[in-house]
Amino acid sequence: MSDDLIGGLLGPRGPELTCEECFDELDRFVELELAGRDADGEIPGMRAHLAGCPACSEEHDSLLALAERD
């Protein structure tokens, strides 16, 4: 069993957003990241959720890549 699997089974350590809250904040989070601002500080629990939810993480990565092009 890899460390990744243990990490997946145990999930994020700290408080995290729900999938719904993640979706609501995703655009703001991505633009804070693109602006080089403290996205993790401004939206606590988002990074933990992205670490624990593969689906939300995929959507975050795509939005970040797409918004970066604009």
Added chain:
Amino acid sequence: MTATVAAPAPGLTDEEWIAALRANSDPALEALHELLLRAARFEVERRGGRLRREALDDLAMQSADDALVAVLAKLDDFRGDSRFTTWAYKFALLEAAVRLRRLAWQNREVPLEAEDWERFASAGSSPQAGAELNELMAALRAAIAERLTPHQRHVLVSVTIAEVPIDVLAERLDTTRGALYKTLHDARQKLRRHLGEQGFDLEQWT
């Protein structure tokens, strides 16, 4: 009246986008659909893999269509915390991502009796892992078997070991992604609490 509203174009402000869409102008709706289609195609190109081109084009178009409905329904929720285009993109990306994951799993069964769990639970210790890690793995297997409800175990094993996408699992179990993630979260918290009480240091798994 609506014919006087210009179609949004690159460089338009967020306020102009919102005003044009509230006015329900056809050019504005067409421009929004084009924007959403671009986002859906972007997702399809990233994650479509070896799916047929025709199927991917259809999927992108359906995603843009549904995202258009979602964006218009949520227009009053736009707070201006991001650019309008970034806010709108996320609806199309979600629609396309969910469809792609479902398509990838459409002919695959989610292991209801968790064959992956059987394999995982019966695995022996690994000489390479070291005594400490093997001890944690054994405790983790025991905790999953003994501390979780059957539903929690099924969701945890399906999502983390069998790597079933959470929205695919939600569809098969006739529930929502949010409800399943809550189950997953509660299961993980239970495991962390139990292993912590047993003296395991879980700091490195954040």
